[in-house]
Every structure is written in C-alpha cells, then in structure tokens.
Amino acid sequence: MTSAVVTVPGAMRAGLGPARVGLAEAAQRVGDLLAGMPEPGSRSPAQRAEAAAAHAGARALRVRFMAAHADEVYDELTDARANHLRLAELVEAAARSFPGLVPSAAQLAAERSRAQADKEGHEIDQGIFLRAILSSGQAGPHLMNAMLRPTARALRLLPEFVRTGRLEMEAVRLERRDGVARLTMCRDDCLNAEDERQVDDMETAVDLALLDPAVRVGLVRGGQMSHPRFRGRRVFSAGINLKKLSAGGISLVDFLLRRELGYLHKLMRGIHQEDPERWHSPFVEKPWVAAVDTFAIGGGTQMLLVFDHVLAASDAYFSLPAAKEGIIPGVANLRLPRVVGARLSRQVILSGRRIWAKEPEARLLADEVVEPEELDAAVERSLERLTGDAVVANRRMLNRAEESPDEFRGYLAEFALQQALRIYGADVIDKVGRFGGSAT
Structure with a gap:
C-alpha cells in the first residue's frame, strides 16, 4: 500500500x-x-x-x-x-x-x-x-483577518444587546454597566472547563463588547460554582475539558484553533472591520481586565497572557499542566517566556510547576494580588484606570512591540499540525481516558 x-x-x-x-x-x-x-x-x-x-x-x-x-x-x-x-x-x-x-x-x-x-x-x-x-505570507494574513471579523451570531445579537445591555448564554453571561462589558464565565457544573460551547459563547461575548459603542473596557471573571468541591465559590477556569476531549468532543478546528485565532486574538488585537470611516485602522479594540478567583488552570492561565491588567485573589493559583495532559498549552509557549522568563516558563510548562498568588513569581502573572474580600473593589479601581483616552493607542503599540502579527501567525502555523498530532498521541489518549469521569 x-x-x-x-x-x-x-x-x-x-x-x-x-x-x-x-x-x-x-x-x-x-x-x-x-x-x-x-x-x-x-x-x-x-x-x-x-x-x-x-x-x-x-x-x-x-x-x-x-x-x-x-x-x-x-x-x-x-x-x-x-x-x-x-x-x-x-x-x-x-x-x-x-x-x-x-x-x-x-x-x-x-x-x-x-x-x-x-x-x-x-x-x-x-x-x-x-x-x-x-x-x-499571502494566504495566512488574510485568514487571520477573516478570523478577526465579528461572527454572524454576534452581529445578529448586537441590536438587542445594545438596547438591553444584557445577554445570557449557556457558558457566558454578558452585562454592560457603566461603560464596562462584564463577561462572567458561568459553566458552574464543570469549573468553567472549556469546550466548544464555551469558545463560541466567549467569542460572541467578546465581539459584542467590542462592537458596542457604549463599552469602553471589558472584564472577564468566573462565576460562582455549583460543583460539589467549590460550591458557592467563584472560579476562573479549569482549562480544557478533558472529559469532552476523551469523549471525542474537542476538535482541532472548532476548539483548539478557533480559540486562539478567535476570541483570544480578538482580546489582544480587537475585531477587524473594513469601514471607510475607519481610515486610520481597520481594528476596533478596547482594554481588558481579568480577575482570577480560586485558580486559573491550563487555558485559564493562557487567557491571562492577552489581558491588559490581571488581578488575583491571594488564595488563587496558576498552572499550565501541559506535561500532565500531553498537549501543547495554546500560545503560552510563545507568550509566557516574555512575561515570566525562560527558566520559569520551562518549570511551569515542562515540569508542571504551580504558582500560588502569594509567591513572588506570581507578580509576573498578576498585576495585583489582594485578599479575596478585597478583590471586588480592586477590580473596579482597575477598570477606572483603563478608561483614559490614550489607553487604546498605547495598548495597540505595546501589543505590536511584544508580539507582531507575523510572529503569532508563524507560531500558529506550526501549532496547527503539532497540536493535531498531540491530541491523537497514544500518551494523550491514555491520560485523558483516565480523566474521562472527572469534571475537567
């Protein structure tokens, strides 16, 4: 043969x-x-x-x-x-x-x-x-811009959201209040473990926040959980839903790649709109704040690397258990070394080191660490600081300096194949099979 x-x-x-x-x-x-x-x-x-x-x-x-x-x-x-x-x-x-x-x-x-x-x-x-x-160099940038366009679902929901300032989806609640788009991840039964439903809802919510002219800044936070181990507590994210991966419900295109080229890239670059009135830039972007309660595991920590300001409760922790799961932690291999340095990145990604918010190294991942009861007030202060007129222009230049579109595209090109190979690796199938009965 x-x-x-x-x-x-x-x-x-x-x-x-x-x-x-x-x-x-x-x-x-x-x-x-x-x-x-x-x-x-x-x-x-x-x-x-x-x-x-x-x-x-x-x-x-x-x-x-x-x-x-x-x-x-x-x-x-x-x-x-x-x-x-x-x-x-x-x-x-x-x-x-x-x-x-x-x-x-x-x-x-x-x-x-x-x-x-x-x-x-x-x-x-x-x-x-x-x-x-x-x-x-021709097709790649065109595809990236296609993925930065607002989704058809978001465009359909936009008039109602602009009118009411509220949207309830299965995985995300979106509320506009005082110029802030508040995105609450609400998969309370599985600790906000990500699957294709959550990726779709997150991209819809990010699109709406960026499209709504009344929104000046966005906030992403986890909601209160009904999961027995964390009932009543806020949780940021447990990362990829390993139960769904074991069952065959995590796809390369609709989850692993859409997540990176869709809502995460939009958090960083904004949405792409070809409008003659926007002659100065085809991108609509806004600053974003993340607030971490309890933990940001795997994809949760990956998310933090594209935010403008990150707060964490002092009892929270961060981790990227790629070695445990056997897969590649999204774009963290590109972004994390810039944020925390090469040696700590290898400890986190290759050895599974967990970083607690009270450790000195956590200040490389979070701008502010406060006691849990003080987190709400600290979040509101950070949102107010990011409403200045020059914030958007400066974040745009910072993002371009830290990660050019071509650098990101080159990484994603290789990631597309390497992650496809990993999710079919015998070691990954064995490991996620053991997670099959767990929440994440």
Missing part, C-alpha cells in the same frame, strides 16, 4: 490540476484500504501498523502538495481572497474542492461519533492544510 501511495510525488511538483488528481487518487487508495479494516479501536496490531503506514504515505503527499500550491488552493477557495472564510468554512470548502486534501464532511461526522481513542485521526490532515495556509 505504501509504495502505491508514494508513486505520485512528481505530480505534486506539476501544475495544480495534475497534482490535485494525483492527491485524490492516492487518498482514495488509502480510503479503500481502511474501508476493508475494522473500526480503528478494534484493529489488530498488524492492521494498525498497516493503516499508520498508509496514512503516513498520503500525508507526505499532502505536505508536498500544500508546499507547492498553498496560495493557489487558498485563492481558489476564497475567490482570489475576495471572500473571508473562517477556519471551519475554509476546511469545508477545501474538502469539497480538493478531494483527499482534508477530511470530508462524512468522515468528520463519523469521527465526531467516536471517542478520541477510537478515531481515525483525520484532523491531522486538517493540521497539514492549515499549517501551509498560515505559513503563507
């Missing part, structure tokens, strides 16, 4: 038409082989080895195909960049127009019905595709 797959690499260097045909034929041969096997979780060791070899051969072709034709592919999918497709729309369009390049809708639907341990791993092909697109 492998030799049959690798007989067409010359086509990858030919024009787009022959390369497209060669890739589709190779992918079909792999598909035919897999169709004759049991489901992934029921294969014998020999069958698993044969399937892995077939996947490897086809993926090598995809890498060569995208290295040669990434810009041509992207231009075809976006009508020469006239259309701004979000990540999910882009991979769907690629599946229709370039058979065998990324998984089809039917393949993805089958994968979604399986636990992570029983999947074929087709999302790795999406990682190959998106790494090439994001690496391109």
Whole structure:
C-alpha cells in the first residue's frame, strides 16, 4: 500500500490540476484500504501498523502538495481572497474542492461519533492544510483577518444587546454597566472547563463588547460554582475539558484553533472591520481586565497572557499542566517566556510547576494580588484606570512591540499540525481516558 501511495510525488511538483488528481487518487487508495479494516479501536496490531503506514504515505503527499500550491488552493477557495472564510468554512470548502486534501464532511461526522481513542485521526490532515495556509505570507494574513471579523451570531445579537445591555448564554453571561462589558464565565457544573460551547459563547461575548459603542473596557471573571468541591465559590477556569476531549468532543478546528485565532486574538488585537470611516485602522479594540478567583488552570492561565491588567485573589493559583495532559498549552509557549522568563516558563510548562498568588513569581502573572474580600473593589479601581483616552493607542503599540502579527501567525502555523498530532498521541489518549469521569 505504501509504495502505491508514494508513486505520485512528481505530480505534486506539476501544475495544480495534475497534482490535485494525483492527491485524490492516492487518498482514495488509502480510503479503500481502511474501508476493508475494522473500526480503528478494534484493529489488530498488524492492521494498525498497516493503516499508520498508509496514512503516513498520503500525508507526505499532502505536505508536498500544500508546499507547492498553498496560495493557489487558498485563492481558489476564497475567490482570489475576495471572500473571508473562517477556519471551519475554509476546511469545508477545501474538502469539497480538493478531494483527499482534508477530511470530508462524512468522515468528520463519523469521527465526531467516536471517542478520541477510537478515531481515525483525520484532523491531522486538517493540521497539514492549515499549517501551509498560515505559513503563507499571502494566504495566512488574510485568514487571520477573516478570523478577526465579528461572527454572524454576534452581529445578529448586537441590536438587542445594545438596547438591553444584557445577554445570557449557556457558558457566558454578558452585562454592560457603566461603560464596562462584564463577561462572567458561568459553566458552574464543570469549573468553567472549556469546550466548544464555551469558545463560541466567549467569542460572541467578546465581539459584542467590542462592537458596542457604549463599552469602553471589558472584564472577564468566573462565576460562582455549583460543583460539589467549590460550591458557592467563584472560579476562573479549569482549562480544557478533558472529559469532552476523551469523549471525542474537542476538535482541532472548532476548539483548539478557533480559540486562539478567535476570541483570544480578538482580546489582544480587537475585531477587524473594513469601514471607510475607519481610515486610520481597520481594528476596533478596547482594554481588558481579568480577575482570577480560586485558580486559573491550563487555558485559564493562557487567557491571562492577552489581558491588559490581571488581578488575583491571594488564595488563587496558576498552572499550565501541559506535561500532565500531553498537549501543547495554546500560545503560552510563545507568550509566557516574555512575561515570566525562560527558566520559569520551562518549570511551569515542562515540569508542571504551580504558582500560588502569594509567591513572588506570581507578580509576573498578576498585576495585583489582594485578599479575596478585597478583590471586588480592586477590580473596579482597575477598570477606572483603563478608561483614559490614550489607553487604546498605547495598548495597540505595546501589543505590536511584544508580539507582531507575523510572529503569532508563524507560531500558529506550526501549532496547527503539532497540536493535531498531540491530541491523537497514544500518551494523550491514555491520560485523558483516565480523566474521562472527572469534571475537567
């Protein structure tokens, strides 16, 4: 099988038409082989080895195909960049127009019905595709700007939010009060562990806060929990929902990449709007404050790295348990060394060091550490400080100096593939399987 797959690499260097045909034929041969096997979780060791070899051969072709034709592919999918497709729309369009390049809708639907341990791993092909697109100096910035546009859901909800100043979603409550957009993460049963529902609600809330002209500054905080261990206490975030990951409910495109290129990037850069009246900048951005109660684990700590001001209760802690979970902690590998230094970053990411708010090192992650009963007042003071007229211009320049869009894009390009590989790693599947019955 492998030799049959690798007989067409010359086509990858030919024009787009022959390369497209060669890739589709190779992918079909792999598909035919897999169709004759049991489901992934029921294969014998020999069958698993044969399937892995077939996947490897086809993926090598995809890498060569995208290295040669990434810009041509992207231009075809976006009508020469006239259309701004979000990540999910882009991979769907690629599946229709370039058979065998990324998984089809039917393949993805089958994968979604399986636990992570029983999947074929087709999302790795999406990682190959998106790494090439994001690496391109033409296609990559265009895709990033597409992801910085307001979502259709936010635009639909905007008139009602502007009128009422309130929005209740499953994972996030949004309230505008005294010029402040107050985003409360309210997944009280799972300690604000993130899944695709929370990512969608967070991006909607961030969009609305940025679009509403009555909002001058935003606040993100965790709500009170109903979880037995923390009932009645505020919690910031328990990070990725490992129970959902084990069950196969955490996707590369709709969670792992959308989270980084969507609401987290919007917190830092703002939303992208092409408006002739905004001749000075196509971005609408505002300052953001985060308040940490109890803990910010994993993705919770990742979030803090894009805020303008971070407060923490003195009994809280921060952690990035990447080594424990076996995955890459988002963009923390890029951002954390700038904030806390290289050596402490390795202790946190590679060794799982937990940093308590009362430790001196915590002042590298939090601007203010106060007693829990004083946190509400400290938050209000910090919000008032960030309403000055020059704050937005200065935060824009600080963000550009600390992390250029091209640097972020280059990191995300490699992250797209490496994280796809990690979520299908045998060690990750084993570890998250043990978390399957837990809240996070």
